[in-house]
Amino acid sequence: DQQVKQNSPSLSVQEGRISILNCDYTNSMFDYFLWYKKYPAEGPTFLISISSIKDKNEDGRFTVFLNKSAKHLSLHIVPSQPGDSAVYFCAASVSDYKLSFGAGTTVTVRA
Amino acid sequence: DAGVTQSPTHLIKTRGQHVTLRCSPISGHKSVSWYQQVLGQGPQFIFQYYEKEERGRGNFPDRFSARQFPNYSSELNVNALLLGDSALYLCASSLEGQSSYNEQFFGPGTRLTVL
Numbered sequence: 001d002q003q004v005k006q007n008s009p010s011l012s013v014q015e016g017r018i019s020i021l022n023c024d025y026t027n028s029m030f031d032y033f034l035w036y037k038k039y040p041a042e043g044p045t046f047l048i049s050i051s052s053i054k055d056k057n058e059d060g061r062f063t064v065f066l067n068k069s070a071k072h073l074s075l076h077i078v079p080s081q082p083g084d085s086a087v088y089f090c091a092a093s094v095s096d097y098k099l100s101f102g103a104g105t106t107v108t109v110r111a
Numbered sequence: 112d113a114g115v116t117q118s119p120t121h122l123i124k125t126r127g128q129h130v131t132l133r134c135s136p137i138s139g140h141k142s143v144s145w146y147q148q149v150l151g152q153g154p155q156f157i158f159q160y161y162e163k164e165e166r167g168r169g170n171f172p173d174r175f176s177a178r179q180f181p182n183y184s185s186e187l188n189v190n191a192l193l194l195g196d197s198a199l200y201l202c203a204s205s206l207e208g209q210s211s212y213n214e215q216f217f218g219p220g221t222r223l224t225v226l
Contacts, residue, residue, distance in 0.1 A: 043216075099154070
């Protein structure tokens with residue numbers, strides 16, 4: 001049973017514009033959410049996270065928003081850069097080590 | 112500093128065989144987790160080991176087993192390989208195994224193909 005869902009398999013955005021990636025979850029017990037970025041032939045790398053007690057966390061060009069009532073989170077990348085072209089995974093956990101991942105969204109930033 | 116390393120990078124096996132995948136965590140990290148990523152899906156949790164003890168297991172059959180050594184490196188073993196075991200196997204290490212609040216650092220993975 002897929003508890004974390006990323007319904008958009010791909011996203012194309014022009015350089016300099018905003019990229020918005022969405023993620024939905026079904027397990028109301030999730031209390032920690034993460035975004036990972038993955039380049040081909042490399043493992044996922046941690047990008048940004050948010051605890052369930054917050055609704056927003058910002059780190060440079062990356063901002064994650066959490067809407068607990070809707071069981072929805074999003075990642076905003078502003079401005080998008082060519083190096084941001086990668087697969088982005090949303091992940092969640094219930095105060096433990098086990099991460100549940102979404103299927104990923106492939107972002108392509110066009111020059 | 113070296114990141115998480117995994118070996119081999121690629122592997123081809125036939126159905127029914129067994130395979131051993133290896134992972135070396137970042138120096139100082141005591142926890143290792145294994146994930147399976149099938150094409151088109153996100154990584155699925157298989158095991159976590161902390162201080163050489165199994166801390167958790169995902170929804171995988173008993174054909175999958177793992178262990179952690181005194182130097183905190185780890186092996187993932189899969190017996191009686193099936194076609195569906197073809198996947199990218201990712202290893203992640205973290206300082207401690209108590210919580211995902213300890214960032215998990217992933218290796219590049221081992222690509223297993225079962226023919």
